[in-house]
Amino acid sequence: MVTIRVEGLCARLGRRAVLHDIDATLAPGALIGIIGPNGAGKSTLVRAMLGLINTTRGRVTIDGRAIATLPPRERARAIAYLPQGQTLHWPLSVERLVALGRLPHLGPMSRIGAADHDAIGAAMARTDVAHLAGRIATELSGGERARVMLARALAVGAPGLAVDEPLAALDPGHQIDVMQMLAREAQVGGLVIAVLHDLSMAARYCDRLLLLDRGTLVADGAPDAVLTQDRLRAVYGITSRIDLTATPPLVAPLDRWTAASDHGE
Numbered sequence: 001m002v003t004i005r006v007e008g009l010c011a012r013l014g015r016r017a018v019l020h021d022i023d024a025t026l027a028p029g030a031l032i033g034i035i036g037p038n039g040a041g042k043s044t045l046v047r048a049m050l051g052l053i054n055t056t057r058g059r060v061t062i063d064g065r066a067i068a069t070l071p072p073r074e075r076a077r078a079i080a081y082l083p084q085g086q087t088l089h090w091p092l093s094v095e096r097l098v099a100l101g102r103l104p105h106l107g108p109m110s111r112i113g114a115a116d117h118d119a120i121g122a123a124m125a126r127t128d129v130a131h132l133a134g135r136i137a138t139e140l141s142g143g144e145r146a147r148v149m150l151a152r153a154l155a156v157g158a159p160g161l162a163v164d165e166p167l168a169a170l171d172p173g174h175q176i177d178v179m180q181m182l183a184r185e186a187q188v189g190g191l192v193i194a195v196l197h198d199l200s201m202a203a204r205y206c207d208r209l210l211l212l213d214r215g216t217l218v219a220d221g222a223p224d225a226v227l228t229q230d231r232l233r234a235v236y237g238i239t240s241r242i243d244l245t246a247t248p249p250l251v252a253p254l255d256r257w258t259a260a261s262d263h264g265e
């Protein structure tokens with residue numbers, strides 16, 4: 001089990017202040033969605049939680065230890081990370097690519113063993129890529145590649161999992177598979193953090209949502225507390241239809257908000 005604590009976190013990228021005074025404790029056993037418009041700072045927050053960028057103020061701890069002091073391999077074993085829209089440069093087979101997820105567990109001279117093979121096989125089965133094992137990863141479709149990269153993250157077998165836009169490029173069936181898989185990871189005690197743009201999926205599967213707007217955490221709570229029409233209008237600039245009591249819950253963006261929207265014009 002792993003807990004991430006973010007206290008008064010501020011971050012700059014280049015000359016731009018990107019995160020402003022973020023406070024949140026992310027405890028195990030929950031699927032936590034990070035939502036917000038393009039450029040709001042979602043990926044930056046995830047990267048800051050993993051110690052992958054320098055922060056200007058505040059601190060991040062993993063199980064009470066400052067992230068900046070954790071050796072990279074230890075951090076990688078604690079929280080597996082699927083970055084947004086990775087490009088592949090090397091023509092590796094799918095199986096070898098997924099096997100890279102085991103690197104944080106291997107010493108410089110050690111070889112992959114039975115436990116590693118089990119983790120690789122299980123990760124490929126869970127992301128429905130076992131049938132692609134022998135294919136060259138650079139020759140896959142966008143959605144197939146996305147699932148292979150997710151398999152690599154799962155193969156780590158870490159108690160924490162941070163995935164940045166895991167649904168991008170996936171067909172509806174595989175989107176549901178991935179969200180169900182993330183929810184199951186959380187149910188068995190994992191800390192699962194997912195950057196999402198699909199608000200219906202976020203409402204349906206996440207236990208908690210963090211809503212970012214221009215680098216500020218403007219809402220943090222259960223989906224029904226966070227996803228309101230007023231908030232979506234203020235943050236995304238849209239009108240929406242929201243029915244969180246439906247099965248499954250629905251959040252449908254309708255239109256760009258304008259002053260006329262409030263008068264039904």
Ligand SMILES: Nc1ncnc2c1ncn2[C@@H]1O[C@H](COP(=O)(O)OP(=O)(O)OP(=O)(O)O)[C@@H](O)[C@H]1O
Nearest residue numbers: 013014015016018037038039040041042043044045
């Ligand atoms: N290397 C960089 N130098 C300067 N600014 C950057 C850099 N990388 C990102 N930014 C800016 O930081 C802000 C936050 O970016 P971030 O990628 O965290 O947003 P996001 O919420 O994940 O967006 P998206 O939904 O588009 O993926 C944006 O305004 C972006 O333009």
